[in-house]
Amino acid sequence: MHPERIRTFLQEQGEPAYRAQQAIDAICSGRVLSFDDLTTWSKGLREKAAAELPLMSLKEKKILASSSKVAFKALVELADGNSVETVLMSPKPGLWTTCISSQVGCAMACTFCATGKLGLMRNLTAEEITDQVLFWMQYMHVHNMEGRLNNIVYMGMGEPMANLTNVEESLQLLTDPKVFNFGDRHISVSTSGLVPGILRLGKNWPQVNLALSLHVANDIERTAMMPVNKSFNIAKLQAALKEYFTLTNRKVFLEYILLRGENDTPRHAQQLIDFIEGIGKPHLLHVNLIVYNKTGAKYEETPREQSRGFADRLRKAGIHATIRKNLGRDISGACGQLAGEK
Ligand code: SF4
Structure with missing residues (x-):
């Protein structure tokens, strides 16, 4: 649903503008x-x-x-027959977060990621x-699910910063008080490190x-x-984060998937500490350590004890770090596992 289409349609029918807002309010409630439901x-x-x-x-198309x-x-199937995956999860009772896709496939080719293997098919439109998000609001309504969908993360399929014009339009719709009315602080956008996008997000x-x-x-x-x-x-990312902090003074989340023997040793922990200290505002960085979900790639997950040791090293250096709870593993809906189907 794009509100502009509803406004244009009603204008063409000679209906007053308030009818469009009535409909948009009702639709955005989920x-x-x-x-037919617009009585x-x-x-x-x-x-x-x-x-x-x-x-x-x-x-x-399918729900798990x-x-x-x-x-x-x-x-979910798009009008052109492509499909993307989208996730709804409840990290705390009564609170729901949706993880949404921004592209069909992804061009970034991260080696641990199922979506990266697909290559890029196309960008998603803002709508x-x-x-x-609307899909999950409707789903929660139909299934009488308790609680509220109040967080949105752009961490599904695709690199949001590679589709930033449409992503920005979607942010506009999601935060517009006359459309979805989500708070900016309830929305997170992730990136694999496209510096121009980081700075544009910080400014806009x-x-x-x-x-x-x-x-x-x-x-x-x-x-x-x-x-x-x-x-x-790494040096460009550090410089970008410094500039981002100047623009926003907001906390940034560093996502770090622990991969056995690849990035989880004491040497890697020290490099992460050096990276953070080199930026200069460690209190504004929070490390999310993510348990790896097998995606058919060559990697294995880090044993739990070792993950704790890695987190402890960071904490001893004064860095905020959490090992992220892994929801939805049995439905391949956790990080790096969204691969879609055509
Ligand atoms: S991790 Fe993100 S940026 Fe990297 S290939 Fe997967 S979807 Fe693309």
Whole structure:
């Protein structure tokens, strides 16, 4: 649902502007699944809208629920037949977060990531991005699920900063009080390290959270794991984060997937500490240590004891670090596992 399409449609029908806002409010509540549910509209108007205006730019193809019912993954089909995955999870009772995709596939080719193997098919439109949020609001309504969807993370398929024009339009729609009305601080955008995007987000969206997928803090190993490091290496990332802090003074999340023997040794922990200290504001950086989910890549997860040791080293150096709870593993909906299907 793009609000502009609804406004234009109603204008063409000679309806007053307030009718459009009525409809947008109702649709964005997640309680309207078809134009037929818009009882404030006349029957004729509802029928015309149903015939001419698709309410959603995507439709459900498959849904998987984790055994604990705290994570759901949907494969949704777009109008051109492509599919993307989108996830709903509840890190705390009553609070729900959706992890949304920004592209069909991804060009960044990170070696630990299922989506990276697909290559890039195309960017998602702003409407296709926000409709993933609407999709889960509708899902929660239909299934009488308790709680509120109040957090959105751009950490699904794709590199958001490589589709920043559409991502920014989607941020506009999600935060617009007359459309979805989410708070900027309830939204996080992740990047594998596209520096121009980091700075643009800092300038245009200083209250939106930034997550940087770092995963290893030396150039040789990072370039092997994440080809983006050839263009934007460790020194450039440090400089970008310094500038980002000047722009926003907001905390940044460093995402770090622990991979057995690859980036989880005491040497790697020290390199991560040096990376953070080199930026100069360690209190503004929070390290999320992520348990690796097998994606068919050559990697293995770090044993739990060793993960704790890695986190302890960071903490002893005064760095905030948490080992992230892994929701939705049994549905391949956790980090790096979103691969979609055509
Ligand atoms: S981790 Fe993110 S940026 Fe890297 S290939 Fe996967 S989806 Fe793309």
